[in-house]
Amino acid sequence: MVGGRVTALSVHDVRFPTSLAGHGSDAMHTDPDYSAAYVIIETDAKDGLKGYGITFTLGKGTEVDWSRERRCAFGYSSCFECLMGLVGQAGRKGVRRDGERNIARKEPGKGRDSKDPLWKLLVDMDPKQLISCIDFRYITDALTEEEAYEILQKGSIGKKEREEQMLEYGYPAYTTSCAWLGYSDQQLKKLCNEALKEGWTRFKVKVGADLEDDIRRCRVIRDIIGPEKILMVDANQRWDVPEAIEWMLKLAEFKPLWIEEPTSPDDVLGHATISKALAPLGIGVATGEQCQNRVIFKQLLQAEALQFLQIDSCRLGSVNENLSVLLMAKKFQIPVCPHAGGVGLCELVQHLIIFDYISISGSLENRICEYVDHLHEHFKYPVVIKKASYMPPKDAGYSTEMKEESVKKHQFPGGEVWQKLLAAQQN
Numbered sequence: 001m002v003g004g005r006v007t008a009l010s011v012h013d014v015r016f017p018t019s020l021a022g023h024g025s026d027a028m029h030t031d032p033d034y035s036a037a038y039v040i041i042e043t044d045a046k047d048g049l050k051g052y053g054i055t056f057t058l059g060k061g062t063e064v065d066w067s068r069e070r071r072c073a074f075g076y077s078s079c080f081e082c083l084m085g086l087v088g089q090a091g092r093k094g095v096r097r098d099g100e101r102n103i104a105r106k107e108p109g110k111g112r113d114s115k116d117p118l119w120k121l122l123v124d125m126d127p128k129q130l131i132s133c134i135d136f137r138y139i140t141d142a143l144t145e146e147e148a149y150e151i152l153q154k155g156s157i158g159k160k161e162r163e164e165q166m167l168e169y170g171y172p173a174y175t176t177s178c179a180w181l182g183y184s185d186q187q188l189k190k191l192c193n194e195a196l197k198e199g200w201t202r203f204k205v206k207v208g209a210d211l212e213d214d215i216r217r218c219r220v221i222r223d224i225i226g227p228e229k230i231l232m233v234d235a236n237q238r239w240d241v242p243e244a245i246e247w248m249l250k251l252a253e254f255k256p257l258w259i260e261e262p263t264s265p266d267d268v269l270g271h272a273t274i275s276k277a278l279a280p281l282g283i284g285v286a287t288g289e290q291c292q293n294r295v296i297f298k299q300l301l302q303a304e305a306l307q308f309l310q311i312d313s314c315r316l317g318s319v320n321e322n323l324s325v326l327l328m329a330k331k332f333q334i335p336v337c338p339h340a341g342g343v344g345l346c347e348l349v350q351h352l353i354i355f356d357y358i359s360i361s362g363s364l365e366n367r368i369c370e371y372v373d374h375l376h377e378h379f380k381y382p383v384v385i386k387k388a389s390y391m392p393p394k395d396a397g398y399s400t401e402m403k404e405e406s407v408k409k410h411q412f413p414g415g416e417v418w419q420k421l422l423a424a425q426q427n
């Protein structure tokens with residue numbers, strides 16, 4: 001039982017000047033500053049329990065999220081059970097405030113009252129408890145409560161062995177850090193060679209702005225990694241549907257496993273058309289990092305519009321919403337390959353995908369979780385990567401807490417880092 005009532009809440013506009021070095025750049029976001037609306041919730045619990053929440057943005061977006069997080073958190077009243085949101089009704093309340101339903105958010109504090117990391121808390125919940133966390137409204141035409149229960153019951157067979165396997169070997173990852181669009185060929189080569197030495201075997205490269213550049217960059221990276229290692233390409237919504245198909249016909253020689261976000265993330269049928277056209281080439285469609293709720297994921301699955309489903313821990317409103325998507329993906333037999341990176345997304349989503357493997361999917365076939373090698377040093381419990389795999393976190397909670405010093409220095413615009421940059425711009 002959760003103790004304590006919420007006594008204070010603060011929201012911090014934390015930004016990192018990643019655009020200066022081209023980190024995170026793609027065909028649509030040429031100069032992102034990885035940023036977050038970071039929420040700290042204090043309680044009067046005797047043990048000094050606090051909750052931490054993150055909404056990832058590319059800088060300016062924090063201004064929208066900042067004001068919303070404040071209102072939203074206060075709107076919950078001071079009842080800590082509501083903030084926990086591990087009850088279906090509370091989850092429903094959290095994602096459905098009138099007129100604000102489409103802004104990505106995440107409930108702060110989840111898992112923090114337990115001594116377990118979030119993945120373990122979920123793994124140890126029985127199917128009935130897990131089901132009670134899910135809002136099935138709008139998805140029963142794709143997944144009923146009974147079907148979800150059955151999936152979880154079946155998933156409990158062999159759970160212990162899978163948990164041990166995760167603790168020993170971790171969850172397989174791929175890297176996006178070598179090939180941001182703003183990186184020079186020289187930098188790309190250097191980073192790729194280093195990643196190979198570190199044991200990475202799966203690489204994602206940004207494409208979509210210029211076909212000749214893409215062909216050259218894919219060739220550079222294939223030459224370095226060889227024909228056997230896995231390559232994925234990501235266009236970040238740059239193309240129209242016919243353009244996506246034509247462009248990918250030209251990149252097919254590099255044997256990408258998937259094309260990610262080929263077109264508008266809202267265009268379910270467009271994704272289906274692209275999937276159908278690229279299937280004979282052995283190229284799948286991956287999407288989901290901009291998908292904000294279970295209904296869109298339901299439609300993508302029903303329309304056979306994607307072959308790899310990319311949940312995002314912050315974009316989907318709450319852990320609860322993620323649970324429903326993991327279960328739908330299992331029913332439709334589509335592998336979940338989470339989106340990560342940004343500020344803290346790797347820290348968060350590792351919990352969900354480790355839980356998915358142990359309790360839902362039971363398979364690692366065609367499954368990999370994104371890893372991006374930026375900004376982990378600002379987190380109190382940073383991810384641990386060994387042999388290109390995420391090692392299950394051991395600390396309590398959702399690994400969301402940032403270092404106080406990092407928050408202070410990177411507050412926008414008053415923090416030391418921004419004061420220096422803004423002063424340099426004026427001179």
Ligand SMILES: C[C@H](O)[C@@H](O)[C@@H](O)[C@H](O)C(=O)O
Binds near residue numbers: 023176289342
């Ligand atoms: C602006 C961001 O860096 C995106 O490019 C990034 O999230 C990307 O789509 C990814 O898949 O990692």
Ligand SMILES: [Mg+2]
Binds near residue numbers: 260
């Ligand atoms: Mg992407």
